[in-house]
Amino acid sequence: MSEAHEDDSLSAPERARRRFLTQIAAVTGAALAPGMVLFQVAQARALDQPVSSKTRWGMLVDTTKCARGCDICVKACDIENGIHSLGRPETDAQWIRKVTLRDLHTGYVQSLPMMCQHCEYPPCEDVCPTGASFRRADGIVLVDRHICIGCRYCMMACPYKARSFVAEPLHDQVPWSPRGIGTVGGCTFCVHRVDRGHKPACVEACAADGPGALVFGDLMDPESGISKMLASQQTSEVRADLRLNTGVRYHGI
Amino acid sequence: MKPRIHYRELEGGVGFWALLAAFGVLIALGLAAAHYMETNGHWVTGMTNQVVWGMPHVFAVFLIVAASGVLNTASVASVFARAPYKPLAPLSGLLAITLLIGGLAVLVLDLGHPDRLIVAITHFNFRSIFAWNIFLYTGFLAIVAVYLWLNMERRMNRYSRPVGFLAFIWRITLTTGTGSIFGFLIARDSYDSALMGPMFVIMSFSFGLAIYLLVLMASYAGSGRPLGDATVRRLKNLLGVFVASVLYFLAVFHLTNIYWAAHIDFEKFILFGGNVYTWLFWGGQVVLGGLIPLALLYWPRTGGSRFWISVACALVILGGLALMYVIIIGGQVWPLDLFPGKAVSSTFYDGVINTYTPSLPEILLGVGGVALSLAATMVAIKFLPFLPASLEDAIVEPAPAPASASAGAQHA
Numbered sequence: 001m002s003e004a005h006e007d008d009s010l011s012a013p014e015r016a017r018r019r020f021l022t023q024i025a026a027v028t029g030a031a032l033a034p035g036m037v038l039f040q041v042a043q044a045r046a047l048d049q050p051v052s053s054k055t056r057w058g059m060l061v062d063t064t065k066c067a068r069g070c071d072i073c074v075k076a077c078d079i080e081n082g083i084h085s086l087g088r089p090e091t092d093a094q095w096i097r098k099v100t101l102r103d104l105h106t107g108y109v110q111s112l113p114m115m116c117q118h119c120e121y122p123p124c125e126d127v128c129p130t131g132a133s134f135r136r137a138d139g140i141v142l143v144d145r146h147i148c149i150g151c152r153y154c155m156m157a158c159p160y161k162a163r164s165f166v167a168e169p170l171h172d173q174v175p176w177s178p179r180g181i182g183t184v185g186g187c188t189f190c191v192h193r194v195d196r197g198h199k200p201a202c203v204e205a206c207a208a209d210g211p212g213a214l215v216f217g218d219l220m221d222p223e224s225g226i227s228k229m230l231a232s233q234q235t236s237e238v239r240a241d242l243r244l245n246t247g248v249r250y251h252g253i
Numbered sequence: 254m255k256p257r258i259h260y261r262e263l264e265g266g267v268g269f270w271a272l273l274a275a276f277g278v279l280i281a282l283g284l285a286a287a288h289y290m291e292t293n294g295h296w297v298t299g300m301t302n303q304v305v306w307g308m309p310h311v312f313a314v315f316l317i318v319a320a321s322g323v324l325n326t327a328s329v330a331s332v333f334a335r336a337p338y339k340p341l342a343p344l345s346g347l348l349a350i351t352l353l354i355g356g357l358a359v360l361v362l363d364l365g366h367p368d369r370l371i372v373a374i375t376h377f378n379f380r381s382i383f384a385w386n387i388f389l390y391t392g393f394l395a396i397v398a399v400y401l402w403l404n405m406e407r408r409m410n411r412y413s414r415p416v417g418f419l420a421f422i423w424r425i426t427l428t429t430g431t432g433s434i435f436g437f438l439i440a441r442d443s444y445d446s447a448l449m450g451p452m453f454v455i456m457s458f459s460f461g462l463a464i465y466l467l468v469l470m471a472s473y474a475g476s477g478r479p480l481g482d483a484t485v486r487r488l489k490n491l492l493g494v495f496v497a498s499v500l501y502f503l504a505v506f507h508l509t510n511i512y513w514a515a516h517i518d519f520e521k522f523i524l525f526g527g528n529v530y531t532w533l534f535w536g537g538q539v540v541l542g543g544l545i546p547l548a549l550l551y552w553p554r555t556g557g558s559r560f561w562i563s564v565a566c567a568l569v570i571l572g573g574l575a576l577m578y579v580i581i582i583g584g585q586v587w588p589l590d591l592f593p594g595k596a597v598s599s600t601f602y603d604g605v606i607n608t609y610t611p612s613l614p615e616i617l618l619g620v621g622g623v624a625l626s627l628a629a630t631m632v633a634i635k636f637l638p639f640l641p642a643s644l645e646d647a648i649v650e651p652a653p654a655p656a657s658a659s660a661g662a663q664h665a
Contacts, residue, residue: 089600090301099599101592114591114599123439129383130376147372150365152305153383159440161589161601164302165365168294181294182365238591242439253592 047195056139056247057189058219059203060226060235061112063252065213068111071098073214076205077115080190082174093164093179095187096202101253110253113202113214116141116162116187117238118247124154124163133184139219139247140189148183155184159239162186189216189247219247258340258648260405260638263476269631276628283621286614287362295365298615303607304585309363311577312619315460316356316626317390317431318453319573321424322461323348324397326488328424331400331417337487337650340641341469342417346401347639348465348630349424350394355626357390359619382433389427396420405638428457435580442519443584448509452502456573459495463546463569466492468630470559472640481646482557489562493550496569500543503576519587522606523579530583533575542572582609 077096078084085092096115102108118141124133125141132148135141143154143163155163163186166179176192179185190200198204203216217226235249263269290298300307327345330338361367377384400420403413432453438444466488473480507524510516523530546565548555555561586607591597597604634640641648 086296088296090303090602091296093302094601097599097601097603099591099597099603102596102598104594104596114603125378126380127383127437128378129381129387130372131378132376147369147376148366149369149373151383152365153381153434155302155305156438156585157440159589160591161302161603165295165305167296167300167302182291184365239440 051138053137056219058247060215061250062213063112065211072205072210073202076201080201081177091167120245123157127153127157145183150182259642261642263634276624279624282617286617299610299612304609308611308615309618313356313359315577316352318457319460320352321428322457323465328421332421343639346397349397351626351629355622359622386430428454442516443587448506455498459499460573462492463566467566480644483646530579534579537575538572
């Protein structure tokens with residue numbers, strides 16, 4: 001009612017100007033909206049926005065494509081995260097590794113990458129006394145190095161042997177993937193890249209220089225490439241008997 | 254009339270101070286080892302990404318388990334109201350505190366970040382059995398301290414029983430929690446058993462009482478105070494029951510594991526693998542830490558000798574350490590079974606039986622924790638009246654009036 005009164009009180013040129021501005025706003029909105037949608041798809045979320053459980057990042061490993069002897073994904077991870085051998089294999093960190101499987105009865109041999117499986121119910125998170133091991137709302141399992149006390153209980157609990165302890169002082173670290181002596185680390189799904197709309201380094205390297213055996217994407221989005229592939233072919237979790245609902249799935253094992 | 258128990262500070266001669274100095278040296282070596290490990294990183298130890306818990310954990314878990322068990326005599330006195338155990342209760346409570354402090358010190362100094370202890374006590378994840386244990390351990394220290402005070406302050410004696418009861422419940426929970434640290438590891442064939450909790454409880458009874466009896470006999474022999482045969486006989490008979498119970502639990506634990514096809518390979522490895530764990534299990538725990546002490550404690554010719562009872566106690570302690578080594582290290586060297594039915598290999602030691610060699614700093618840290626426990630106990634009994642001036646049979650358990658004369662004559 002009050003708006004009507006206000007409108008009545010406006011002069012004709014003022015009403016015309018208001019209509020014009022409204023039309024401009026509508027046209028501008030219509031023009032920008034698709035762009036905004038595209039922007040959201042590419043960016044996933046603005047960096048100042050909290051992560052959401054509407055997304056769950058996951059990876060599909062096609063073991064039928066994964067080649068024995070190929071370690072492109074491992075090298076890419078090492079470079080991206082500043083991991084290098086210190087000449088002591090038993091304490092050197094390995095965030096992703098190539099594992100060779102041989103069927104005990106048939107002799108059939110396969111190769112696949114093994115890393116943090118980013119479980120929905122991660123045993124590492126359950127056992128961590130301080131909460132340093134945690135799972136982000138978007139499914140990425142991480143270690144908060146500021147409150148990790150280095151008890152290594154997560155390493156005892158992880159069914160996938162996915163974590164490494166930093167057993168000596170580190171030099172030449174990369175700023176986007178800091179590590180520290182006396183704390184535990186493991187695959188972060190290259191969270192620093194994912195948050196900027198990129199894929200993990202191993203996935204990009206495998207696609208660019210390798211067989212393209214790794215697919216990364218949002219498991220919650222039925223239209224994502226990974227969701228469509230998961231819906232159309234047989235895949236499985238490693239140690240599915242533990243019912244951890246892993247974010248990494250394998251085809252061909 | 255019932256004779257009154259008098260508690261006195263230990264006199265402490267040259268031998269006392271020499272022993273305390275020796276423990277001081279061991280503590281200093283333990284601290285130096287911890288500093289060396291922290292500044293260089295854990296690569297200087299035998300621990301790796303495969304065997305993440307090593308020798309410090311063997312000592313720490315042993316001490317923590319024993320700390321709970323050493324409270325046996327206090328519990329028998331307060332919960333079951335057995336009068337002869339009452340004079341033994343203060344030392345029992347004291348050792349419970351000192352052993353737990355020694356064990357926790359080792360555990361904390363082995364952390365990747367011992368400097369973040371404040372983080373560990375300000376950030377809690379209540380789904381973690383480790384976090385529960387932080388409360389269980391600190392609560393245990395507080396409850397036993399209050400229990401000691403009520404016990405030693407004559408005016409407060411009447412309140413000691415309910416607190417003793419609380420301490421009893423708390424210690425059972427604590428040791429169940431310690432065992433569950435391993436029992437909750439679902440992915441490892443070597444752990445993942447609900448039996449871990451109760452098995453650790455019975456282990457605590459055995460190891461704790463062995464330590465108690467040894468410290469009691471050493472304190473009284475060293476200070477020249479009288480210690481009656483009835484007290485020793487009572488405790489050594491109880492120890493025998495606990496030693497046998499540990500063997501029973503171990504048998505059930507391994508038999509249930511064998512029943513499960515997926516765990517058979519692990520059981521073959523530990524029980525019949527011909528490796529260091531096999532030897533430590535059969536030779537260390539079963540024979541040296543179980544069957545021989547049982548024989549020594551119950552065979553009349555050795556069961557009445559304090560020397561052989563001491564040997565039995567020492568063997569129970571050594572057997573306990575061997576068992577901890579088998580459980581903690583043996584359980585980790587066995588590889589995770591990521592792909593059942595398949596042989597697995599990688600550059601990260603997948604599918605292989607891992608190796609572990611204890612390093613000197615680890616051993617020094619562990620021994621330093623034991624020395625800290627014993628040194629703290631010595632200082633406490635030197636400056637506070639924890640020990641009765643006499644534990645003669647006639648004082649501890651006076652015979653009923655008509656028979657008192659004959660009982661006294663018997664002892665003389």
